[in-house]
Structure formats: C-alpha cells, structure tokens
Amino acid sequence: MAGERQARLGDRIRVILAERLEKGLRDPRLGFVTITDVRVTGDLQHASVFYTVYGTDEEREASAQALKSATGMLRSEVGKHLNVRLTPSLEFIPDALPENAGHIADLLREAQERDAAVAGLAAGAAYAGDADPYVKPREHDADDEA
Template identity: 35%
Template sequence: MPKDHSRPRRVAEQIQRELAELIQLEVKDPRVGMVTLTDVEVTPDYSHAKIYFTLLSQGHPLDETLEGLNRAAGYLRSQLAHRMRLRIMPQLHFVFDSSVERGVQLSHLIEEAVALEGDKPSQEEK
C-alpha cells in the first residue's frame, strides 16, 4: 500500500517530530512526565491539530500530565512557529491515546487464554 504523502500528513509528521523534541527538552513542568507522541492529526485548513500521546511511566497521573501539556500548549505552539514555516500554526489539542494500553490488555488476555487451553486435556487424550 503506498504511503500517504499529502501535505497535511507531512505537516502532521513534522509537527510530531518537532513537538517530541520540544516536550523532551524545553517543557520544564513536572506534571509532564515521560510521554510518547503516537500520532498527530491536522485539519485541512491547519487551524487545529490533535496530538495523541501515551505515558511511559505507569505511575504518573494522566490528568496531571494532560493538564501540564494543555498549559504548555501556547508555549509549544509559539516554539513550533519558530521552527516551521506555516502561514497558520494550528491550535494544539492533546488527547490521551489508550490504544497502546488496550493492546497490552488484549495481549494479556490472549496469553491467559492460551495458558488455560494448554492446561486442558485434549480430545485425543481422553
């Protein structure tokens, strides 16, 4: 399947790369722990961008991290404007991406089911 090389997708990928670096190096808010940016979606008019993130440290409270990211959104947007050449710099909206957590839960359920299936005697052994 060919890659999507549309301009909004390329802009979203660039925003993701730049934001990842900015969050890691520039954001000093202790509420923002170790986050991974999983995806960025930009509206066709570039006015808004949804930034999906996950938490690397399970002990860090999600609501505090989200609040810290939202408080830093204006600063991050201004820093993006210095790094990228866009006529319109999108408003940043941070959204927790629970798909990774859900995938881990499903993997554990599958492992449990396989373990239970392995404990049962097969039809041939009866």
C-alpha cells in the first residue's frame, strides 16, 4: 500500500514537472528536457527526478545547472499542485538512458556487421569431408548373397 502511494505521488510529480518545463523556465540554459521517472522515498520526503536532455554534452551540462537553479521554484510549483502536508524535496538526476541506447545501437550494428561477414564466408565455403557425412546402410548387392 505504501509503495503504491509512493508510485502515485511520483507519477503526479512527474506530470506536474513535465507540464511546468513544457511552459519553459526563464533560464536560457535549459534545453529540451524530458522527465523520465520520479522515485519518492518511503517517508514521502524526497523525490529523485530522473531526466534526459536532447543535445550535446554542453547542452546537458547547461540544462543540469538550470534545473539546479530552478529546484526551489519547481518544488513550490509541485507543492501548489499536490495535496500533501509536506512537499518532498527534489533532486534532479541525469538519466543515462540515451547513452545506454546509443551504446546498444553500436553493439547491434557491430553484431550485424559480424553476421554479414560470417554469411559471406559461409557462402563460398566447401565441406571439409563428404557433403553428407552420415553413414547409410549399403545397398544389397546380388554378389553379397553368393
């Protein structure tokens, strides 16, 4: 039951922050930010907000600074929309999802290239022994009976 309440509160915070960030902040450093997940502690006092930023490393760093600067204002915004006694503190954590996705895409491309190379080798390959190595029963010859 408590875990369900944490999850509901986390989802609500994610929606509030996403809507607020969609309107934009007055901070030019903030890039294209997506809130990917919000995890609330068991005592509902702290929320870890996971986010991604589309862009370069510099844009990601600038957005992290902008979110850090706006944390107090964003917490107030969350407090206005939540029906809880105490508004949880917010901690913005960059989500490694895009980097992992890029790494996985690289690995898949590499595997595909290796598969193509193996298929190329197999196409020109010949059997090391007979084409059909399984022993078959010999045909019954008339000579064998005599």
